[in-house]
Amino acid sequence: MTRNTHVAADTDPPAITAILARFVSTHPGRGWNDAVEREAVRTFYNWLGCAIGAARHPAADAALAALQMLEPAPQAAVLGRSERLDMASAALLNGITSHTFDFDDTHLKTIIHPAAPVASAILALAEQRGASGRALLDALVIGIDVACRIGNAMYPEHYDRGWHITGSTGMLGAAAGCARLLGLDTQQTGMALGIAASQPIGLREQFGTMTKPFHPGAAARAGMLSALLASKGFTASARALEAPRGFVQVVSNKRAWHEVSDALGERFEISFNTYKPFACGIVIHPGIDACVQLRAQGVQPQQVERIELRVHPLVLELTGKKTPRDGLEAKFSVYHGCAVGLIFGRAGEAEFRDEIVNRADVMALRGKVHATVDDSIDEAAADVTAVLRDGRSLHVRIGHAIGSLQRPLDDAQLDDKFMSLVEPVLGRAKGTRIGQECRALATLADMRALTALCVP
Incomplete structure (x- = not known):
């Protein structure tokens, strides 16, 4: 099955790198309605359960053993485990575990699993900085919007080429979320997106192996590093996303630029996120x-x-x-x-x-x-x-399976899923407390209060 056609380079594309950088850096905190806020909390909650649930999977054991060879500083939690890693390595490992079961959230329009790269990056950074739950939710909504809007502009052609779109757009969402959490200005945020644009990760050939969940983990780490580099003055092309030899035009012949800018700051892609009842593709x-x-x-x-x-x-x-x-x-x-x-x-x-x-x-x-x-x-x-x-x-x-937008999981079903994943790792009492903290995420003064609960 293929939908590829040759398309000449667009030599006069809109300045989407700058458009997105301005959005990420200037959009008001909690600048959306209650429905968007609710899905942000549900997205984080679902992602956290998936990450904790796979904490003892052989993929997690192997990745942790490799990362410990780097002798990382203990900056951030490995969800569901007692070990700690530097924040970039924690983003990588939590990104791996959150996607290992293939049970995480799905933006159905693009088949992107957006929380794995974005939440994995921003939680590790938020823990290291002592950021609030409000700041994390803002970064989550905005980071997911960036990843999925770029995905909208390229899907399905980009995916049909063989790219694992969760990883190959996730580094942009992670960079945007981390830039927002760091408080970067518009120029710095543009540089973060530009640095991330040179790091697309993931090929569909790897589906069915441990390397598939590596893709969103590596995207989380790449996005975080991009934002950290930009915060220290590291530079990139200001047209890294849209230029004829920039990210979008190199990896896709579909370039629906309007998908990036239409209703930006008014319609949020996290509104279209779904949560799986079945742990598979x-x-x-x-x-x-x-x-x-x-x-x-x-x-x-x-x-x-x-x-x-x-x-x-x-x-x-x-x-x-x-x-x-x-x-x-x-x-x-x-x-x-x-x-x-x-x-x-x-x-x-x-x-x-x-x-x-x-x-x-x-x-x-x-x-x-x-x-x-x-x-x-x-x-x-x-x-x-x-x-x-x-x-x-x-x-x-x-016509539409349970868990779709047409037949979504309700809060009680999401609670049951969360507990089925977390209880075997951390126990029922701790799982219940974590769930309570997630529901009150916007009020948490310091995300370290939550991450402290997420370890044995």
Whole structure:
């Protein structure tokens, strides 16, 4: 599947680097409505649970061991662990863990997971500086806006080329959020964005490996370093984003410049953020949702002759692994997602553990899932039929999966998800306290009060 076409360079693009720098540095604090503020809190809360939940994953162990070889100064917390690192390394590691389960937030228009790079960078910096919860929320909203607006301008062409758009725009969002937290002026913020523009990170080839979550972590570190460099007078091109040989025109033939500037400061992309009920690639969610519904209708795995799945072409392009070998690979297997949805009635992180992926009944049902491409089906949809051994067929069509903008997780469902991730690592009592602090995030005088709770 490809949508690439050759497009000549735009030699007279709008000055989006300067436009974004002015927005980041001058937009009023809490300069949005209550709905935007609510999603900012929900985004941070969801991200924090995902980061803590994966604190003991082998990817976290390996990354921490490597970073400790650098003998870092103990400036910031590693969420869910007792170790401390320098703030840039903490941003990297917390970015890795927050995306390891593939359970973090999704900006559906671009498939960007914006909190992983942005929140990971600004929390580590906020802890080192003793910044307030209000300052962190402002940086989060603004940083996510920058990353997703650039994504809007390039998606889907940039993604179709093979870029992992979370990493390849995340360094810009992280730089913007950190510049805001540091109080950089417009000129310095432009330099931070310019420095970050030379550090796009992430290729889709890495999906299903530990390097996929490395992308947002590395973007968080790159964005933070860009802002720190700019704060000390380090320079970059003032047209680093839009110039003919600048970031956008080099990595994408789609250049919808208006997506960057339209309603800037009035419409906030965090408003369109969503939170996953299933711990895997977002395009699998409609198929899982359908299989969960089939189970609720009484379909049992042993009754199934085959499961016929019709999906958009992107689903098989991204998640067509028929025989995943471990949990990371299974997160990109629509076959595994449908199998566990029918067997367990859910697809949380537990259903993507290695032992479940290689369990005999799961493997058997996975082999009965037959997926075919149907260009008439939207990326957000799936058409699923369970053909039973007794000759009956049960059909479910999903237009929008649970967790989408049309069927969002409510606060109680988000609480349940958060506790399912945090309780195994830190215990229920501490998880409850962290949740209370997150709900009062705007009133926290010092983010170190929260990070102190997020370690064993």
